Structure formats: C-alpha cells, structure tokens
Amino acid sequence: MSNTYTKYYYPYISPFDPCKPIIRKSYPTPPQMYLGFQPPNLPQFEIKEALYRGTLWPALYSKYDKKDYRGEYDE
Amino acid sequence: MWYYEKKLQYPVKVRQCNPRLAKYLIEQYGGADGELSAALRYLNQRYTIPGKVIGLLNDIGTEEFAHLEMIATMIYKLTKDATPEQLEEAGIAPHYVNHEKSLFYHNSAGNPWTAAYIQSKGDPIADIYEDIAAEEKARATYQWIINLSDDPDLNDSLRFLREREIVHSQRFREAAQLLIEERDKKIIF
Numbered sequence: 001m002s003n004t005y006t007k008y009y010y011p012y013i014s015p016f017d018p019c020k021p022i023i024r025k026s027y028p029t030p031p032q033m034y035l036g037f038q039p040p041n042l043p044q045f046e047i048k049e050a051l052y053r054g055t056l057w058p059a060l061y062s063k064y065d066k067k068d069y070r071g072e073y074d075e
Numbered sequence: 076m077w078y079y080e081k082k083l084q085y086p087v088k089v090r091q092c093n094p095r096l097a098k099y100l101i102e103q104y105g106g107a108d109g110e111l112s113a114a115l116r117y118l119n120q121r122y123t124i125p126g127k128v129i130g131l132l133n134d135i136g137t138e139e140f141a142h143l144e145m146i147a148t149m150i151y152k153l154t155k156d157a158t159p160e161q162l163e164e165a166g167i168a169p170h171y172v173n174h175e176k177s178l179f180y181h182n183s184a185g186n187p188w189t190a191a192y193i194q195s196k197g198d199p200i201a202d203i204y205e206d207i208a209a210e211e212k213a214r215a216t217y218q219w220i221i222n223l224s225d226d227p228d229l230n231d232s233l234r235f236l237r238e239r240e241i242v243h244s245q246r247f248r249e250a251a252q253l254l255i256e257e258r259d260k261k262i263i264f
Contacts, residue, residue, distance in 0.1 A: 028218065032245040037252050054085070054238030062241050064234055067222050 003034045005062060030062035077137065084141040085235045088228040089152040094165035097153040098183055099220050104146045105180030105188040108212040114139035116193040116209065120202045128250040135243050142236055147178055149229060203251045210244035
C-alpha cells in the first residue's frame with residue numbers, strides 16, 4: 001500500500017504572530033485508517049519482535065518517535 | 076470471571092525520578108480517555124451488543140486493565156522517593172495534600188474520574204464508533220505524553236501502549252464492518 005502515515009498542512013501565518021511560526025504542521029494518520037477489514041494470512045513479526053512492538057502485524061505497526069518541540073514531524 | 080497473572084503486559088522501566096511526568100501520566104489513569112474509562116466502557120457495553128462483537132469488547136476491556144496497571148506502575152515509580160519539595164516543584168502538591176503518594180483516579184488537571192466519561196448508548200453502531208474514537212483519543216494522548224517526556228525507557232513502554240491503541244482501533248473498525256455488512260452477501264477479501 002502506498003499510504004503515507006503523516007499528513008502536512010501549511011497554516012496561515014500572520015506578521016503579528018507572537019511565537020516563531022511553524023510553517024509546516026503535521027499530524028499522524030496511522031495504518032488502521034487504511035487497512036480495512038484485515039485480510040487473512042498477512043506477514044507476521046517474529047514472536048519476540050511482536051512483543052516488543054505491540055503488534056504481530058507489520059501492516060499495523062506504526063512508529064512514533066518523540067517530536068521536537070516545534071511539533072514538526074518527519075517520516 | 077478473571078484469572079490474574081502477576082506480571083505486567085509489557086515491562087515498565089523508569090530512568091529518573093520525575094514527578095512532573097507523573098502529573099501528565101495520570102491523565103491516562105483517571106482521565107476521560109484513560110485506561111480506566113476504556114476498560115469500564117467496553118466491559119459495560121458487552122451486555123447489550125450483538126453476540127459477534129461481545130468477545131472483542133471482553134478481550135479489549137480486559138487488556139485495558141493490564142494497561143491501567145502499567146500506567147499505575149509508571150506513576151508509582153516516578154514519584155516513589157520524591158520529596159514533598161520535589162512534588163511541589165512538579166505542581167502536584169495539591170495531590171500530595173489530599174493523597175500523599177497514593178494514586179487516585181483523576182486527570183492531570185486534578186478532576187476526579189466520573190462515569191460521565193464513558194458512554195453506553197445501547198445502539199451498537201453508536202457504541203462501536205464511540206469506542207473507535209476513544210482509541211484514537213488515547214493514541215493521541217500517548218503521543219503528547221511521549222513528546223513531553225525525555226525518559227527513553229518510559230517512552231519505550233508508552234510506544235508499546237500507543238501501538239496497542241492502534242490495534243484496538245483496527246479491531247473496532249472491523250467490528251463496525253461486521254455489524255454493518257449485509258449478512259446474506261458473500262464476503263470477498
């Protein structure tokens with residue numbers, strides 16, 4: 001699937017904004033938005049890997065790292 | 076009925092004494108989108124929903140209690156040996172005055188947990204969509220806590236919990252499909 005799991009938008013920036021503007025804002029759209037009813041026989045993580053990641057299914061795994069304080073996400 | 080396993084669903088490790096993080100984490104303990112709300116919401120909805128999704132509510136509701144224990148462990152560890160002065164600096168002196176170090180079901184602003192946080196409409200579609208929304212809100216809350224936290228060990232456990240919200244959301248979305256689809260039609264994957 002060629003879905004992206006982060007979406008970006010560019011809010012209006014006023015010349016009078018008091019804080020340093022964040023030009024590009026983003027929000028997560030993780031895999032469950034797109035999978036639909038899970039098809040049978042999808043690939044699985046190794047059992048230890050699955051325990052660590054919180055899911056058996058690579059198709060449902062969503063990485064999330066601490067974002068910097070500007071709130072800008074990168075893939 | 077439940078059997079109890081005396082271990083956490085996923086290990087909880089905390090690197091440093093940080094009562095301020097405990098103040099944020101309590102949102103997932105006794106907040107509107109926290110684990111207590113989740114567990115009680117699903118386990119309560121079980122009774123009045125079509126049979127094919129009762130098991131799902133039972134399983135996820137039970138798992139939410141496992142998450143509740145993890146959150147409790149995190150909060151306990153983050154505050155265990157903190158001095159009253161440290162608690163005051165972290166902004167949780169009001170909690171200390173009322174509860175000392177004991178945990179309490181309130182959100183990070185100090186509002187006590189209320190049953191008004193959970194919905195039970197009796198309409199299967201309304202209830203399942205509520206559950207999907209609850210999972211997405213809990214996922215978002217974990218994201219915001221991870222962004223505020225600089226404890227890599229704690230973030231590891233929080234990432235696990237966030238992923239579980241994703242899996243639960245997926246399963247509720249499938250439950251909605253099961254309730255919506257025409258029963259006499261052939262299902263094609």
